[in-house]
Amino acid sequence: MPINRRMHNYDYCNPGGYFITTNSWHRLDTFSQIVNGGITLFDLGKIIAACWQELPKHFKNIDLGIFAIMPNHFHGILIINYSLVGSKHASNLPIIMQEQTYSSHSPEIINKVSGTKTGSLSAIIQSFKSASTRLIHKNMNTSAPVWQRSFFDHIIRDEFELGKIHDYIFNNPFQWPGEPDLLN
Numbered sequence: 392m393p394i395n396r397r398m399h400n401y402d403y404c405n406p407g408g409y410f411i412t413t414n415s416w417h418r419l420d421t422f423s424q425i426v427n428g429g430i431t432l433f434d435l436g437k438i439i440a441a442c443w444q445e446l447p448k449h450f451k452n453i454d455l456g457i458f459a460i461m462p463n464h465f466h467g468i469l470i471i472n473y474s475l476v477g478s479k480h481a482s483n484l485p486i487i488m489q490e491q492t493y494s495s496h497s498p499e500i501i502n503k504v505s506g507t508k509t510g511s512l513s514a515i516i517q518s519f520k521s522a523s524t525r526l527i528h529k530n531m532n533t534s535a536p537v538w539q540r541s542f543f544d545h546i547i548r549d550e551f552e553l554g555k556i557h558d559y560i561f562n563n564p565f566q567w568p569g570e571p572d573l574l575n
Contacts, residue, residue, distance in 0.1 A: 402511075403508070403511040403512040403513060403544075404508060404510050404511045404512075405471065406470075406471050406472055406473050407470070407471060407546060407547065408456070408468060408469070408470045408546075408547030408553055409468070409469045409470070409471070409512050409544050409545070409546060409547060410466070410467075410468055410544065410545040410547055410556045411465070411466070411467045411468070411469055411512075411516060411542055411543070411544055412464055412465065412466050412542065412543040412544075413464065413465050413516065413520065413538060413539070413541075413542035413543070414463060414464045414465075414538070414539040415462075415463045415464060415537065415538065415539065416535070416536040416537055416538060416539055417539070418463040418464070418539070419463060420462035420463050421433065421435050421462070421463070421537075422435050422436040422439060422460050422461065422462055422463065422464075422465070423436040423460050423461060423462050424462060425461070425462060425564050425567040425568075428564045428565040428567075429564065430459065430460060430461070430564050432460060434530070434531060435527055435531070435537065436460045438523055438526050438527050438530065439460055439465060439523045439527075440458075440460055441526075442519055442522045442523040442526065443455065443458055443465075443467060443519060443523075445522075446469075446515065446518070446519060449518065450510070450515055450518075452471060452472045452473050452510070453469055453470060453471055453472065453515065454469075454470040454472060455467065455468065455469060455470070456468030456469070456470060456553075456557065457557050457560045457561060458560065459560050459561075459563050459564065461563060461564070461567065462567070466559075466560045466563060467560070468547070468553070468556060468557065468560070469512070469515065471510075471512065471515075512544060516542050520537075520538045520542075523537065523538075524536075524537045524538065
């Protein structure tokens, strides 16, 4: 039985800020390298950054905050501004890196199969991970897994917490390889 990592009875289509963390496959250091607190993106990391930055073009009701592509995981802040019925699904490759057209199923079909609610945080992150994986496979001529299953989320409750999480993401490269829990 799959583990549900989301907060029980919470509607993840609700407007608000969300702190996202998702890991590379087997937590391998495939996304970037940290040198003296600076992040140097590998090709996979560059594709991931492009896909993340494209999300607001596909989901018109979101904004992105700070993000960091660490060697084996990704941190980002995503803000859902309001519920947008019929929002586009970001299953196609990013416009800025697209070399050929890919067809995708409509969001309604995808959501019925996966059980993910259209426009929800899970639908957005699934689209991000799916698009980045497809683009990595295409551009790097590989079929190796990119992401671990699922993702961690934290609902940002107020401006103070937003600042604390922003600082955590910003300072994360300086803490590498150990990551103290700055949220508690």
